[in-house]
Amino acid sequence: LLAKANRGYLYIDEVNLLEDHLVDLLLDVAQSGENVIEREGLSIRHDARFVLVGSGNPEEGELRPQLLDRFGLSVEVRSPNDIEERVEVIRRRAAFDTNPDAFVDKWAIEDSKIRDTILTARDALKTIDAPDDTLRDCAGLCVAIGSDGLRGELTLLRAARALAAYKSSPVVTRDHLRSVASMALSHRLRRDPLDDAGSSTRVDRTVEEVFA
Structure with missing residues (x-):
């Protein structure tokens, strides 16, 4: 699996139950980019550089911090509370079940627009400027939430630059940092037994305090 995932994606379901x-x-492969197999006189080395994607229910078990830190971004998936949004989900799912081909055709143009925007942003990414003030904002946020190491700052900056490119902005701003801060930092928070707020809420609160 690691050999097949080289230069691609490795998806792990229920990663917290590994x-x-x-x-x-x-952890070894993620650090070195190489997988070493040695058993019964057999010794093989192969490249294993991949994007790691994982999913899981935190209530069923926690992910080891060393591995969790290897994930650049994290998102919390929740059911929507807005009635109209839930109705729209049902409507679209029913339309797909009734006629999958017609559903795909209906949204093909919209999908193409998103794809073209991503490709354009990818080409523009290297031209996106991140001034020193932005770098200080990244460092200030990570210090405020107690992030260990420097992966938090690096991931936050990369995500903000990608968003700026997607939005056709020539420079990274605080608005871009605000938009991606929760994804880049929520899983890097230090535990606080006296604060029962969710990780995303704590990050959003810290962002407003630092940027005040």
């Missing part, structure tokens, strides 16, 4: 020896293997 056995310890598999977590150790992933």
Whole structure:
């Protein structure tokens, strides 16, 4: 699997329930970009550089911090509370079940627009400017939430630059940082037993305090 995932994506369902020896293997490979297989006189090395994608229910078990830190971004998936939004989900799902081909055709133009925007943003990414004030904002946010190491700042900046490119903005602004801060930093928060607010809420609150 690691060989097949090289230069691609490795998706792990219920990543927080992986056995310890598999977590150790992933950590080693993620660090080195190479997988080493040695058993019964067999010794093989192969490249294993991939984008790691995982999903899981935090209530069923926590992910080891060393592995969690390897994920650049994280998102919390929740059911929508807005009635009209839920109705729209039902409507679209029913339309797909009734006639999948017609549904795909209906949204093909919209999908193409998004794809073209992504491709344009990818080409423009190297031209996006991140001034020193933006770098200080990144560092200030990570210090405020207690993020260990520098992966928080680096991921936050990369995500903000990608968003700026997608929005056709020539420079990274605080608005871009605000938009991606929760995804880049919520899983890097230090635990606070006296604060029962969700991680995303705590990050949003910290952003407003730092940027005040």
